[in-house]
Amino acid sequence: MTDFKLDGAPKIVEPTVYELSSPGRIGVDFPEPDVPRTKLPDAMLRKELPLPELSEVDVVRHFVKLSTFNYSVDSGFYPLGSCTMKYNPKINEDTARLPGFANLHPMQPIETTQGALVLMFQLQEWLKEISGFDAITLQPAAGAHGEFVGVLMMRAYHRDRNDMKRMKMLIPDSAHGTNPATSAMSGLKVVQIPSDERGNVDLDALRAEADDTLVGMMLTNPNTLGLFDENVEEICQIVHDAGGLMYGDGANMNAMLGITKMADLGFDVMHYNLHKTFSTPHGGGGPGSGPVCVTAELADFLPAPIVDVVEEEAEGLPPLFGLVDPPKTIGRVKAFHGHFGMFVRAFTYIAMHGPDGLRDVSEYAVLNANYILARLRDTYHVPYDRICMHEFVAEGRWKDAPDIHALDIAKRLMDYGFHPPTNYFPLIVHEALMIEPTETENKVTLDTFIDAMLKIAEEAHATPDLLHEAPHNTPFGRLDEVKAAKDLVLCCWLPENYGEQ
Amino acid sequence: MTYIPHSPKERDEMLATIGVEKLKDLFHAIPAAHRYPDLDLPPALTEMEAAAELNEIAQANESAAELVSFLGAGVYNHYIPAAINHILLRGEFYTAYTPYQPEISQGTLQAIFEYQSMMANLTGMDVANASHYDGSTAVAEAVNMAIAQFRGKRKRIVMSAGVHPQYRATTNTYTQFADLDIVGTEAGSLSTPDALAELIDENTALVVVQYPDFFGRVFDYTKLGEAAHKAGALFCIVANPTALGMLKTPGEMDADMVVGEGQPLGIAMSYGGPYLGFFTTRQKYVRKMAGRLVGESVDSRGQRAFVLTLTPREQHIKRERATSNICSNQGLLALAAGVYMSLLGQTGMRHVAELCYHKAHYAAEQIANLPGFELCHDEPFFHEFVVCCKEPVAEINAHLLEHGIIGGYDLGQDYPDMQNHLLIAVTEKNSKEEIDALVSVLAEVNHD
Numbered sequence: 001m002t003d004f005k006l007d008g009a010p011k012i013v014e015p016t017v018y019e020l021s022s023p024g025r026i027g028v029d030f031p032e033p034d035v036p037r038t039k040l041p042d043a044m045l046r047k048e049l050p051l052p053e054l055s056e057v058d059v060v061r062h063f064v065k066l067s068t069f070n071y072s073v074d075s076g077f078y079p080l081g082s083c084t085m086k087y088n089p090k091i092n093e094d095t096a097r098l099p100g101f102a103n104l105h106p107m108q109p110i111e112t113t114q115g116a117l118v119l120m121f122q123l124q125e126w127l128k129e130i131s132g133f134d135a136i137t138l139q140p141a142a143g144a145h146g147e148f149v150g151v152l153m154m155r156a157y158h159r160d161r162n163d164m165k166r167m168k169m170l171i172p173d174s175a176h177g178t179n180p181a182t183s184a185m186s187g188l189k190v191v192q193i194p195s196d197e198r199g200n201v202d203l204d205a206l207r208a209e210a211d212d213t214l215v216g217m218m219l220t221n222p223n224t225l226g227l228f229d230e231n232v233e234e235i236c237q238i239v240h241d242a243g244g245l246m247y248g249d250g251a252n253m254n255a256m257l258g259i260t261k262m263a264d265l266g267f268d269v270m271h272y273n274l275h276k277t278f279s280t281p282h283g284g285g286g287p288g289s290g291p292v293c294v295t296a297e298l299a300d301f302l303p304a305p306i307v308d309v310v311e312e313e314a315e316g317l318p319p320l321f322g323l324v325d326p327p328k329t330i331g332r333v334k335a336f337h338g339h340f341g342m343f344v345r346a347f348t349y350i351a352m353h354g355p356d357g358l359r360d361v362s363e364y365a366v367l368n369a370n371y372i373l374a375r376l377r378d379t380y381h382v383p384y385d386r387i388c389m390h391e392f393v394a395e396g397r398w399k400d401a402p403d404i405h406a407l408d409i410a411k412r413l414m415d416y417g418f419h420p421p422t423n424y425f426p427l428i429v430h431e432a433l434m435i436e437p438t439e440t441e442n443k444v445t446l447d448t449f450i451d452a453m454l455k456i457a458e459e460a461h462a463t464p465d466l467l468h469e470a471p472h473n474t475p476f477g478r479l480d481e482v483k484a485a486k487d488l489v490l491c492c493w494l495p496e497n498y499g500e501q
Numbered sequence: 502m503t504y505i506p507h508s509p510k511e512r513d514e515m516l517a518t519i520g521v522e523k524l525k526d527l528f529h530a531i532p533a534a535h536r537y538p539d540l541d542l543p544p545a546l547t548e549m550e551a552a553a554e555l556n557e558i559a560q561a562n563e564s565a566a567e568l569v570s571f572l573g574a575g576v577y578n579h580y581i582p583a584a585i586n587h588i589l590l591r592g593e594f595y596t597a598y599t600p601y602q603p604e605i606s607q608g609t610l611q612a613i614f615e616y617q618s619m620m621a622n623l624t625g626m627d628v629a630n631a632s633h634y635d636g637s638t639a640v641a642e643a644v645n646m647a648i649a650q651f652r653g654k655r656k657r658i659v660m661s662a663g664v665h666p667q668y669r670a671t672t673n674t675y676t677q678f679a680d681l682d683i684v685g686t687e688a689g690s691l692s693t694p695d696a697l698a699e700l701i702d703e704n705t706a707l708v709v710v711q712y713p714d715f716f717g718r719v720f721d722y723t724k725l726g727e728a729a730h731k732a733g734a735l736f737c738i739v740a741n742p743t744a745l746g747m748l749k750t751p752g753e754m755d756a757d758m759v760v761g762e763g764q765p766l767g768i769a770m771s772y773g774g775p776y777l778g779f780f781t782t783r784q785k786y787v788r789k790m791a792g793r794l795v796g797e798s799v800d801s802r803g804q805r806a807f808v809l810t811l812t813p814r815e816q817h818i819k820r821e822r823a824t825s826n827i828c829s830n831q832g833l834l835a836l837a838a839g840v841y842m843s844l845l846g847q848t849g850m851r852h853v854a855e856l857c858y859h860k861a862h863y864a865a866e867q868i869a870n871l872p873g874f875e876l877c878h879d880e881p882f883f884h885e886f887v888v889c890c891k892e893p894v895a896e897i898n899a900h901l902l903e904h905g906i907i908g909g910y911d912l913g914q915d916y917p918d919m920q921n922h923l924l925i926a927v928t929e930k931n932s933k934e935e936i937d938a939l940v941s942v943l944a945e946v947n948h949d
Contacts, residue, residue: 066611129541340771363527
């Protein structure tokens with residue numbers, strides 16, 4: 001265990017904006033009013049506003065300094081499984097910031113926002129084409145939000161048929177935590193379905209639960225082991241035969257572009273993660289964007305609004321695009337029309353790739369993952385070892401190195417200049433290391449990473465403390481997470497004597 | 502254009518290492534009948550072509566960059582200091598993911614900790630989380646939190662008609678299978694806190710009001726909060742962060758949660774998103790709050806450092822026992838808001854709030870002097886107000902647009918009893934000249 005014993009106060013590497021504050025400083029000024037002043041409502045004024053005070057240069061240096069403590073895709077290889085940390089093209093940042101997009105108010109008259117609406121309509125069409133579905137909403141703000149929207153639509157579908165006994169959602173044991181959380185949040189009972197020895201859904205266990213209380217099943221495919229479920233069509237059939245609907249978690253769509261269409265396999269609903277598959281940046285944890293596609297059967301339940309043609313093309317005038325509420329809509333799932341800034345980025349990305357480029361994305365993402373797998377499988381045990389899709393899961397443990405955990409390997413990788421793989425998940429693999437290289441990494445990068453992984457495996461046996469104490473070469477060491485949860489310091493303040501400084 | 506760097510030689514070497522001949526050989530697990538479908542998409546563009554095409558699409562819009570705008574209704578056209586964008590464009594911030602590995606994510610972690618602190622201080626509360634998707638989902642999550650607080654035994658939510666209509670709609674969507682009794686519109690569209698207090702009963706889990714309300718009105722909700730607490734219910738205020746630059750804090754009104762839309766804090770309007778849902782609460786409810794939280798700690802080298810904390814509340818640990826499924830949030834927008842508040846500081850935040858207040862009151866006074874227009878309410882307001890018109894708002898707005906002005910929000914869209922009611926927003930960006938232009942074009946409307 002890491003020793004967190006402190007001698008005296010902790011060393012401050014970079015002060016907070018509160019500690020940098022000095023009375024009277026300002027980072028941006030505003031003009032005096034050009035209209036007559038109106039009397040302020042005295043009884044309703046706040047007594048103090050304890051925010052920090054800094055100059056612009058203080059602010060810029062502070063945040064630039066903080067940025068240097070971050071590892072990012074722009075800094076290096078980031079094989080964080082299930083997150084698709086591919087390169088984020090710079091042009092996307094420029095197009096999303098074009099003044100005609102950035103300064104557009106969401107409730108302007110549609111006659112003034114035809115550019116934005118055309119872009120959204122086109123993106124809807126493209127995302128439908130890539131997945132094979134009939135209808136789509138761009139509104140959900142993230143993958144988990146898209147899941148919630150999808151599950152609400154599944155429930156609304158059954159409700160519309162007066163089939164109210166359906167309260168059960170089937171979820172494989174390999175699923176990401178958002179799937180069971182989403183189902184529970186929607187008031188459903190979650191039943192876990194085990195995986196078989198090839199990493200597929202256990203069909204017998206599935207059949208045993210497929211009855212008339214089924215809302216449906218949430219399946220990630222390729223699944224979180226990075227494996228394409230070999231029985232996917234049969235799974236969809238079993239669920240459909242029981243009157244249930246198939247939800248496809250599109251977290252792993254980076255392996256499927258132009259390779260197969262999820263609707264063709266039998267799925268009824270699927271969400272995309274634009275921030276994974278279509279390279280909209282992850283932003284240090286968001287914003288994401290989670291459009292949801294459905295079959296024609298579910299189209300009427302889509303959230304309001306969607307973009308559609310409201311006046312057909314006529315007499316040389318182009319069609320007028322507008323916002324439309326589907327007839328049996330589940331309602332609005334957020335204010336306005338979704339993360340438009342992310343739509344511009346994804347649109348730019350798809351337009352630049354075209355159909356062949358998108359297929360290349362998936363082929364090379366899968367090539368890169370299989371290449372790492374091929375070179376690591378003799379050293380790291382891979383419990384479900386077959387051709388993987390865009391990622392795979394290895395075990396970070398050895399019988400002859402009993403004290404080494406996946407976490408130690410992850411931390412040691414930082415010393416070699418890499419972001420670690422995902423290492424708590426999926427739960428069905430002990431000491432999981434989930435590695436997703438993406439298509440944007442070249443062979444030299446992959447080889448350097450593989451060499452580091454092989455070296456770490458040697459170190460795990462020869463010098464295990466090197467791993468236990470890692471990372472060594474990063475600006476910060478391991479964190480005392482127990483202290484954070486016990487003390488719960490979630491906020492800082494200006495010092496009490498601040499005004500007297 | 503793709504961003505795939507492999508040379509054909511490298512690709513072939515890799516295939517050989519894997520032990521397959523062609524890329525297609527990697528996809529045998531996919532049912533043959535559905536493998537390699539046609540994709541009917543336009544052919545690829547180069548970067549230069551894409552830049553031109555996107556530029557053309559953007560120019561098909563008429564935005565607040567060219568037009569004068571008095572449209573608010575939850576999204577406000579504020580000045581965004583230049584430094585914000587430069588910091589957001591640091592690749593170290595925008596191309597990182599959730600700071601699960603604190604040793605190499607202290608930039609994001611400390612920035613969120615500072616954002617949490619500034620948000621708590623601005624609202625007068627104890628703690629803020631790392632963000633929700635937007636104001637609407639923050640309200641829906643507040644409702645979920647209140648329902649969970651009473652373990653589902655209290656079913657009534659009192660939500661004022663003065664809460665943004667789209668936030669109320671989102672809450673209805675979120676809770677449609679939860680069998681809740683959401684009331685509030687009974688008290689009238691332009692209801693007062695007293696009328697709302699009448700709806701609180703012992704089955705009430707939460708009372709939600711907006712501050713300033715959707716119509717711009719400013720109420721002291723202290724007594725309403727007392728009424729909520731007397732009934733054992735929680736009290737949530739949906740606040741506009743710009744207004745909090747000058748107005749009494751929701752914390753002073755004893756709110757249990759203060760949530761809202763952070764877009765006014767240096768975030769582009771961007772046709773509706775991405776924005777920033779903020780969520781603050783009392784220390785005693787921190788474990789009930791959804792979303793990520795950053796806490797202070799130390800590292801193994803004795804350095805102060807920050808880390809995601811109370812993660813067992815979250816979906817990746819708690820799975821089906823979690824009360825929220827939120828995972829990705831609005832990290833980069835929380836950074837923008839943090840930089841905005843750092844740049845403006847206490848002086849700038851107060852200054853912007855007062856500018857909005859003075860300009861809105863000037864506009865309201867001028868418009869109220871016009872024949873055929875009057876203010877629909879006499880309560881204090883902040884930077885938005887409702888004008889009762891003689892003509893349909895759509896016609897007035899169409900006329901304004903002909904003069905290069907985006908008019909206000911047509912309240913009749915959401916409130917059937919508020920036909921011909923125009924909601925006008927004024928920010929620090931609207932000059933006296935622009936306001937005078939608005940007034941003179943409105944004057945023409947009634948002459949027509």
